[in-house]
Amino acid sequence: MKAVVNVYLKEGVLDPQGKAAHHALVSMDFEGIQDVRIGKQIVLTLETEDRVKALEEVKEMCETLLANTVIEDYSIEIL
Amino acid sequence: MGDLAMQKSPLKVAILRFPGTNCEFDTQYAFEKLGHSTQIIWHKEESISDDTDLVVVPGGFSYGDYLRSGSIARFSPVMKAVGAYAKNGGKVLGICNGFQILTEAGLLPGALKRNNDLHFISKHQHLKVINTDNAFLNQCKSGEILHIPIAHADGNYYIDKEGLDRLEANGQILLRYCNASGEPEVVNGSLSQIAGICNEEKNVFGLMPHPERALESILGSEDGIKMLQGFAL
Secondary structure, three states: OEEEEEEEEOOOOOOHHHHHHHHHHHHOOOOOOOOOOOOEEEEEEOOOOOHHHHHHHHHHHHHHHHOOOOOEEEEEEEO | OHHHHHOOOOOEEEEEEOOOEOOHHHHHHHHHHOOOEEEEEEOOOOOOOOOOOEEEEOOEOHHHHOOOOOOOHHHOHHHHHHHHHHHOOOEEEEEOHHHHHHHHOOOOOOEEEOOOOOOOEEEEEEEEEOOOOOOOOOOOOOOOEEEEEEEEOOOEEEOOHHHHHHHHHOOOEEEEEEOOOOOEOOOOOOHHHEEEEEOOOOOEEEEOOOHHHOOEHHHOEOHHHHHHHHHHO
16 A cells, blocks of 8 residues: 655745746746645555555654644645 | 853763764864863764763754754654753753754754755854843853854744744744844845744754854854853853
């Protein structure tokens, strides 16, 4: 079973990498971009086949290590 | 260097070393220059000696800054001991990557993000001393301007609004980035130009600038001496 974790800076926390990419896209004449946020994706391969248990464990991993909840939000997808 | 004679009793300083730490010897040099005894402690150690007067988490790139700066080092065995030591009132100082590790460990509030301009900034920087009523900056004067090297990519301090209000109200802001005349200066995007803070109990200190690199005027500044001297008195 795989768990895909996406970690992003929280809304309202300036994302300088996103902003730089946004400026670059605008300078390349791409139009209509309201905002660009850059995050990171962490893919975990798990032994368990129990989706509930997997979600619970990955949530704990996010809270303790994978995300810093002072500045970041995360989402988990179990595949 | 007559100031050095003012030292009272020598301290026992424990300096942590993680894989990727690179300021442990500069930090050792600094505290020994001030007359203290030092010991470098490998991160696998599970205890901090009871007679330790100060734990320093030095600068560097622990675990290659992977995931987030300091995020992996905070789970090293020694950090559990540092947490217990701090909880008992022991003094802890985190410099640069050490500051990042202490925020990741929850021993200091807030977090350090990537610099706003995405650059690694390495230069001498003016700092304004904000609060001196603590075990660290008691040898500095409030409003005094110091000149200390900075060298970091992730020094952009962030905390939410209530957190910032608490820092202000409790006198936990230690240093702010400024220009030569003391006006606030945006260096890395830090909220409220914060360069250093302490915890509410005022026994855990963190700063991005490197006082251990400012001990000799021939190398640009000796302002680091009066910062690090505070711990002895």
